[in-house]
Amino acid sequence: MSSSSRTRITWLGHATVLIQTPKGTNILIDPFIQNNPKYPKEFELPSRLEAILLTHGHGDHISDAASTAKKHGSKVVAIYELADYIAGKGVQETAGMNLGGTVTINDAAATMVDAKHSSGAQDEKGVHYVGVAAGFVISIEDGPVLYHAGDTCAFGDMKLIHEIYQPKVAMLPIGGFYTMDPKEAAFASRLLKPEVILPIHWGTFPPLTGTPQQVAALVEPSVKVVSWKPGDVFEA
Numbered sequence: 001m002s003s004s005s006r007t008r009i010t011w012l013g014h015a016t017v018l019i020q021t022p023k024g025t026n027i028l029i030d031p032f033i034q035n036n037p038k039y040p041k042e043f044e045l046p047s048r049l050e051a052i053l054l055t056h057g058h059g060d061h062i063s064d065a066a067s068t069a070k071k072h073g074s075k076v077v078a079i080y081e082l083a084d085y086i087a088g089k090g091v092q093e094t095a096g097m098n099l100g101g102t103v104t105i106n107d108a109a110a111t112m113v114d115a116k117h118s119s120g121a122q123d124e125k126g127v128h129y130v131g132v133a134a135g136f137v138i139s140i141e142d143g144p145v146l147y148h149a150g151d152t153c154a155f156g157d158m159k160l161i162h163e164i165y166q167p168k169v170a171m172l173p174i175g176g177f178y179t180m181d182p183k184e185a186a187f188a189s190r191l192l193k194p195e196v197i198l199p200i201h202w203g204t205f206p207p208l209t210g211t212p213q214q215v216a217a218l219v220e221p222s223v224k225v226v227s228w229k230p231g232d233v234f235e236a
């Protein structure tokens with residue numbers, strides 16, 4: 001793979017995002033592959049994924065976490081109880097952190113931040129308590145600060161995320177129903193003050209009706225809302 005001085009962000013449908021740093025560190029967020037109707041089927045993940053970050057325990061965020069971690073030699077980074085649950089699925093290397101904590105992955109630092117959402121993990125034995133829902137701020141050495149909100153509504157402490165980390169690129173759920181919709185995403189943008197919004201968690205299932213166009217019509221004109229499709233790459 002050719003090295004790039006930029007950070008590559010590939011949307012793999014729903015909340016699944018691949019981040020590739022200038023130094024070649026590969027980080028996958030919320031792997032939802034097999035049952036993700038919008039996953040770009042021809043897409044091949046890099047053979048080595050240094051880390052897999054999980055925002056919360058719902059199936060549309062973790063259903064392929066353990067299998068992908070085993071196949072790609074990844075450390076799974078998640079809130080303590082969720083990391084423990086994933087370790088129980090046979091993943092060798094996990095980092096069970098909590099809100100406010102930071103894990104370093106080569107030239108990237110992933111900080112777990114707040115989100116407002118439920119979080120339970122369901123398997124054949126029932127529903128398990130796997131901590132609370134979270135988002136991640138990912139600071140790239142010689143690169144941008146990224147924010148993946150996970151599943152959340154808009155909340156006032158997004159202002160704090162701006163004040164502490166100043167993310168340039170915000171990956172925000174916009175579909176509605178399970179998360180914020182375009183109106184709330186536009187309000188979130190006022191608190192986060194990103195340069196770029198990468199819309200996620202939309203278009204996957206019928207209830208997720210929000211679109212990037214609706215967000216673009218509501219945010220300040222200085223904020224770029226990227227209208228992308230699964231498989232597309234944004235370079236930051």
Ligand code: NI
Pocket residue numbers: 056058117118151178
């Ligand atoms: Ni969820």
Ligand code: MN
Pocket residue numbers: 015058060061151178201
């Ligand atoms: Mn979700």
